[in-house]
Amino acid sequence: MAANEKARAKAEQAAGKAMRAAGRATGNKKMQAKGHAAQAQGQAREARDETTDRFRR
Numbered sequence: 001m002a003a004n005e006k007a008r009a010k011a012e013q014a015a016g017k018a019m020r021a022a023g024r025a026t027g028n029k030k031m032q033a034k035g036h037a038a039q040a041q042g043q044a045r046e047a048r049d050e051t052t053d054r055f056r057r
Helices: 003-026 029-056
Strands: none
Touching: 003 029
């Protein structure tokens, strides 16, 4: 996995985690859901990139 792709996936996960925490703190369910979705998207991106790397070896 290229360093920039890994950083992007980790940044997406961190942003999602922060959004979920902010939503939880304010009681905003919609923000919590968006944060959860962003975090899951980052995890999926990371898994996809790792799988791609394994097949390239």
